[in-house]
Amino acid sequence: MDILNNREIAIALWLLAISFYILSSSKMAEVRKAFKGVLTAFFARQIMFALCLMIAYMAVVIYWLSELELWNAEQLKNTVFWCVSVGFMSLFKLEQIKEDNSFFKHSVIDSLKLLAILQFVVGVYTFPLLVEVLLVPVLALIGTMLAIAESDKKYHQVKVLLEYFLSFFGVVIIAYTLYMLTTNFGEFGKEKTTYDFFVPPLLTFSYLPFLFFMLVYSTYEQAFIRLKFSIKDRFLRYAAKLYAFVLFNVRVSLLERWSYQVARENIATHSDLVGTFKHIFKVRSSERNPKEVSKDQGWSPYQAKDFLVSEGINTGFYNRLFEEEWSALSPMKEFGEGFFADNIAYYVEGSEEVSNVLKLEVNVNDAARSQQACDMLKEKAEALSISSLSQPLSEEMKNAISSCEPYSEKFEDKKISLIVEYWPNHRFNGYGIKFVISNV
Numbered sequence: 001m002d003i004l005n006n007r008e009i010a011i012a013l014w015l016l017a018i019s020f021y022i023l024s025s026s027k028m029a030e031v032r033k034a035f036k037g038v039l040t041a042f043f044a045r046q047i048m049f050a051l052c053l054m055i056a057y058m059a060v061v062i063y064w065l066s067e068l069e070l071w072n073a074e075q076l077k078n079t080v081f082w083c084v085s086v087g088f089m090s091l092f093k094l095e096q097i098k099e100d101n102s103f104f105k106h107s108v109i110d111s112l113k114l115l116a117i118l119q120f121v122v123g124v125y126t127f128p129l130l131v132e133v134l135l136v137p138v139l140a141l142i143g144t145m146l147a148i149a150e151s152d153k154k155y156h157q158v159k160v161l162l163e164y165f166l167s168f169f170g171v172v173i174i175a176y177t178l179y180m181l182t183t184n185f186g187e188f189g190k191e192k193t194t195y196d197f198f199v200p201p202l203l204t205f206s207y208l209p210f211l212f213f214m215l216v217y218s219t220y221e222q223a224f225i226r227l228k229f230s231i232k233d234r235f236l237r238y239a240a241k242l243y244a245f246v247l248f249n250v251r252v253s254l255l256e257r258w259s260y261q262v263a264r265e266n267i268a269t270h271s272d273l274v275g276t277f278k279h280i281f282k283v284r285s286s287e288r289n290p291k292e293v294s295k296d297q298g299w300s301p302y303q304a305k306d307f308l309v310s311e312g313i314n315t316g317f318y319n320r321l322f323e324e325e326w327s328a329l330s331p332m333k334e335f336g337e338g339f340f341a342d343n344i345a346y347y348v349e350g351s352e353e354v355s356n357v358l359k360l361e362v363n364v365n366d367a368a369r370s371q372q373a374c375d376m377l378k379e380k381a382e383a384l385s386i387s388s389l390s391q392p393l394s395e396e397m398k399n400a401i402s403s404c405e406p407y408s409e410k411f412e413d414k415k416i417s418l419i420v421e422y423w424p425n426h427r428f429n430g431y432g433i434k435f436v437i438s439n440v
Contacts, residue, residue: 004077010132050091050214058083061206065199075199082203090211094218097211098252127176142166212250219252220244223259230262236273247277254280257317264321283319291353296413298356298439299388301326304348307358307387311380313346318355326352332363335376340365340428342373344380358388360435367429374401374433381435388437389414404433415440 004012022028022035041047062079065071071079090097126132142162149159224241231237240262248255258280267273290302305315305328318328327350332343342364349357360380364373378401382393389411393401400407400418408417419434 006126006129006132007136009129010136013133014136051088053214054083054087054091054210057210058087058203058207061203065202065206070202071199072195075195078196078199079203082200086200086204087207090207091214094215098215098219139169216250216252219255223255226259226263230265231267231273233268236267236270239270240267240273243273243277247281254284257319261319279320283317286353287318293354296439298350298354299348299358301328301348301350301353301355304328304355304358304388307384308346308380311383313344313380315346315348318348320352324351326350326355336369336372342366342369342376344376346380346384356439358384358437360384362433362435363430364433365428365430367431370404374404377401377433377435384435384437385416401433401435404431410440413440414438 022031058079062071127135142165146159146162146166149155149162223244227237227240231240244255244258248258258276261279262276265272265276267276287302290300293300301318305318308314308330313330313333315328315330318326320326328348330346332345334341334343336342342362344360344362347357347359347361348355349359360377362373362377364370378393378398381397381401385391385393391411394409394411396409397407397416397418404420406418406420408415410416415436415438417434417436417438419436420431421434422429422431
């Protein structure tokens with residue numbers, strides 16, 4: 001029984017060669033030092049705890065699949081590869097998974113897509129070992145060059161050329177696979193191939209409950225760490241943890257929202273603590289059933305915060321900052337090129353039931369990129385104007401944005417302003433631009 005196919009052997013040989021060079025070359029001293037630091041971080045208590053927990057869970061899953069005759073010893077290699085490439089790496093992506101509401105659904109669907117099946121089929125047959133040894137560095141180099149080319153528009157022609165090459169190579173692999181299927185179908189038709197096909201998806205499906213548990217666990221851990229700084233009284237802290245478990249259970253979005261709200265409050269009594277939970281559920285109810293807001297007052301904050309979702313700009317929750325001041329804001333979204341990329345953010349401000357200020361802010365970190373930044377602002381401002389006022393930008397406002405000149409105008413009972421703020425003594429003459437729609 002072949003443990004590794006030619007492609008895996010080729011990759012292993014190159015990894016061994018690179019490792020030997022790093023360990024033996026005097027030029028790689030800094031790399032060895034950095035690698036030592038990575039290893040030290042890897043063996044941190046929290047990481048080892050998560051890893052051991054994952055291994056124990058997967059051992060139970062494998063035993064269960066084995067009892068159902070859905071797993072056998074020939075799948076040990078695939079299982080180890082899956083644990084390293086999918087299982088363990090997923091633990092480092094918990095924050096990304098938390099932000100992706102459709103992650104668990106997509107994990108199931110992606111395993112059943114036609115593309116996943118095609119990738120499996122073309123992976124059954126490999127080229128002779130010498131060919132694979134030559135292909136591994138070439139494809140690795142092309143992949144690296146493609147990643148660099150995608151980061152900057154000026155490399156567009158290089159990106160296109162690389163994509164053509166990869167497409168051509170993909171056609172060659174498919175043609176080779178079809179040829180091998182017709183001349184050596186016995187390799188594909190073995191029982192082991194059937195196991196190779198369905199075991200990885202089965203492992204993924206079985207792993208999702210554990211991943212969800214780790215997501216909930218890590219969220220509670222972070223929230224409870226923040227409580228140490230937010231609530232000084234030990235009894236109130238214990239009570240807060242208990243109430244959070246009972247009221248939020250696995251609803252991590254509510255837990256996070258409550259955690260950040262507590263950080264803004266002065267929790268001195270049990271009544272203060274209970275008030276934070278009441279606040280969260282009250283706001284959630286308002287989100288689900290937003291009140292109608294007349295045009296002369298402003299906008300419903302729970303609708304306004306989603307005005308730019310179609311443009312890829314998502315705000316967080318609309319929440320109380322101070323007694324009568326509420327807001328929702330998006331993360332700074334970077335765009336363009338350069339070491340210090342420009343960024344844009346969207347803000348919704350107002351009271352609990354009404355938002356009366358919509359604001360786009362662009363930070364231009366290098367004046368040489370002014371045109372690109374203004375084009376981005378104009379595009380997002382146009383979308384915001386249509387969503388909030390059912391009216392495109394005026395030509396005067398478009399011209400003001402293009403020339404980065406302050407400007408203001410009125411539309412019905414709303415004021416539309418462009419504010420330019422130059423940063424004194426900035427190395428690259430950077431400045432900020434604000435596009436604001438507000439009640440007069």
